[in-house]
Amino acid sequence: MSWRPVKAVVGREMSKLFRQRARLISSMVRPMIWLLVIGSGVGSMLQGAEQEGYLTFLVPGILAMTLLFAALLSALTLVYDKEFGVMRMMMIAPIAHYWIVLAKLIAATLTAMVQAILLLILLLLMGLVSVKIALALLLPALLTAVCCAAIGGLIAVWSKSIDNFAVIMNFFIFPVFFLSGALYPVNQLPEYLHYIVAVNPFSYGVDLLKHAVPNVATDFSVMMDISVLVGFSSLAIVLACWQFSRESVHAPLFHRLGKK
């Protein structure tokens, strides 16, 4: 196995990322809205030091949000490429088909990291994080990015068309985000939601990011976070590769009878 095809798939995504500057800029708008609108809005209900604390609390949360949206949307290009035929160019290439998934997930991870780094630079300029904290956030961000890409990969290999997009947003991205402790401490949620947070792998990414920021309360230990992230990501990637290698997944690409 040579790396050239993998590099080509990753390179294609990267050149698209930097070519679509509007997409890159808009990806910075979402976390800024959360930070400035929600952060200040909710923060204004709090008192003094708490107010300051909520903005700091939000830093790992909005970083995690950026990683989640970027990695998930990037992994979903697996579905876009299927829809627009480009997938055939990859399918006919002399590489095992799971490499297509792996390459796409590497690209999704890198895309998420590019956006996370951009956001960290913005936060640095706004004085919300120090250089030390920004650097400390990089490794947790990477593990979270891999986890989000893996979630995206799982969704992508099981969805038939981009028509499912709204469904994906409502049923996956929002619940995964809101039930993760990214916006509020988990212990303030009703108890039954604790269980959902605990089975949501993204929660552990958020928690690991929180560990990198001083004076932010965390819910799990660093070891626990890393174990869950690594364990879940490995399992999800293997599962996505397996599903993608099954022929029936691609039948609609090649045969009208397979669409039934």
Add this chain to the structure above:
Amino acid sequence: MASNLAIKTQGLTKQYGQALAVNNLDLEIEAGQFYGLLGPNGAGKSTTIHMLTTMTVPTSGEAWIAGQQVSADPVAIRRAVGLVFQDSALDRTMSIDENLQFAAAMYNLPPAEANTRIDELLSVFGLQEKRKQKLVALSGGQRRAVDIARGVLHKPKVLFLDEPTIGLDLPNRRSIWRFVEQLRRNEGMTVFLTTHYLEEAAACDHVDFIQQGQLQQGGKPKELTQNLAAYILEVNTPKPENVIEQLRPLFGLPIQEDEDLSFKIAADDVDFHQLQQTLGESISSMQWRKPNLNDIYLWTFCSPEQGQKK
């Protein structure tokens, strides 16, 4: 198996639910041949190609490409074949160059080698000037040409062309065929073609007809047409029943499409002028000509015994 076979299949079958897309297909295609698989839409042509190129797994049976068992090592098979899909596989948002560079990298061609190859192919297709242009700026024929170039970047042993000229106008179809001919001459690859523009298959060394997943008759296009009949007689008449009654004892049943009748005539010494006078007022027009592949197709799939023209 004999080593000079580019493609061999044994009992190749694909079933989608209850539907048999391809039924027990046995093929032997020699290396270097220009082979045509012809048949109506949904006959199983594309499914056959997809099984031979590892895009679809057969329900049963086996296939070999250049001596290699298809199911044993799909990656090696994909290295040995080129496939031009019925619908474009290119990224419309990228330029010709970006598309071909990407495809070349997928075939693990080093950049320098890829560049030379892309130059070479684009000059065959007369597209060198447009190399940096976005795909959306190209005509349908030019896009198809880029698709074909993509399929042969890695110099495959066997090139599969699935309806390569579908949706193209006549000049574009002609130029696509010129390119394919040139590629065959330059690189000596085996070409496996499906099309339903039958006149385009006349250049094939061998054609087979397929219907409902099953191989019908096949052979060299010239022999097939010679064996079908000496002449095809086409008659347009307001009273088809009368004309059929009159000519049936001589030529057998025609293929009928409303007022158009098409008879196949085995004897090559029929006096058509005499016949025209005999039929006289009962016909509006008549013409006779040598048979072509379209006639083979019609007489295979729509012969009077099988019912009316579909």
